[in-house]
Amino acid sequence: MNKKGSLFVFSGPSGVGKGTIMRNFIATDPNSFISVSATTRRPRPGEENGVHYYFMTESEFVQLAESGGMLEYANFSGNYYGTPKKPVYEKLEEGKNVFLEIEVQGAAKIKQLCPEAIFIFVMPPDMHELTRRLVDRNTEDQHTIEVRLSNAKREIEQAKNYDYIIVNHTIEEAVNDLTAIVRSAKCTYDHMKNFINEVLKDA
Ligand code: 5GP
Numbered sequence: 001m002n003k004k005g006s007l008f009v010f011s012g013p014s015g016v017g018k019g020t021i022m023r024n025f026i027a028t029d030p031n032s033f034i035s036v037s038a039t040t041r042r043p044r045p046g047e048e049n050g051v052h053y054y055f056m057t058e059s060e061f062v063q064l065a066e067s068g069g070m071l072e073y074a075n076f077s078g079n080y081y082g083t084p085k086k087p088v089y090e091k092l093e094e095g096k097n098v099f100l101e102i103e104v105q106g107a108a109k110i111k112q113l114c115p116e117a118i119f120i121f122v123m124p125p126d127m128h129e130l131t132r133r134l135v136d137r138n139t140e141d142q143h144t145i146e147v148r149l150s151n152a153k154r155e156i157e158q159a160k161n162y163d164y165i166i167v168n169h170t171i172e173e174a175v176n177d178l179t180a181i182v183r184s185a186k187c188t189y190d191h192m193k194n195f196i197n198e199v200l201k202d203a
Contacts, residue, residue, distance in 0.1 A: 005031070010122070021174045037081055074109075083100055107161070119162040
């Protein structure tokens with residue numbers, strides 16, 4: 001069997017429900033790990049350092065990035081976000097599936113670095129629903145919401161670069177779709193080629 005885990009990239013516009021889908025999925029799948037990103041954005045109420053993000057100053061972030069500690073990073077909505085490299089490789093080696101919940105520029109970098117990763121994009125049912133969810137979430141001020149909505153169109157245009165699209169009508173359906181994708185990824189030739197070569201050795 002292929003003992004290494006698979007790398008999944010999970011993107012979608014702000015407010016689409018990526019975080020909720022991920023948390024619900026992970027609760028059912030102990031073999032999966034969500035990478036904790038570093039960011040220079042301020043914590044929202046209820047967010048904890050080391051759990052939701054590693055909250056950093058800009059100079060701490062830049063230092064980590066320049067010392068090669070990030071797998072990818074990007075500037076989104078005026079803040080830096082990046083994936084610390086070490087835990088991702090460690091968890092993949094342990095055989096865990098690793099999920100990066102990242103925006104589209106970071107995803108494009110992962111595609112160059114790791115073309116065998118599985119790319120999943122989460123869509124809102126429509127733009128009205130996305131606006132409603134961002135406003136109801138009540139975690140951003142009006143200006144930030146407007147910036148994020150104008151980013152959303154550009155992000156959705158990048159959905160063409162992803163392997164799978166999940167439409168978040170309900171969390172339950174979206175989690176079911178994600179479960180199906182993760183399961184099918186386990187059966188791809190790419191994932192199974194080491195196993196096939198092992199069997200052929202004895203043939
Ligand atoms: P938020 O501020 O809403 O938590 O995140 C803003 C955007 O940054 C979201 O699309 C989120 O997926 C993305 N993001 C979070 N962590 C990372 C990361 O490590 N790298 C990149 N490129 N984007 C990230």
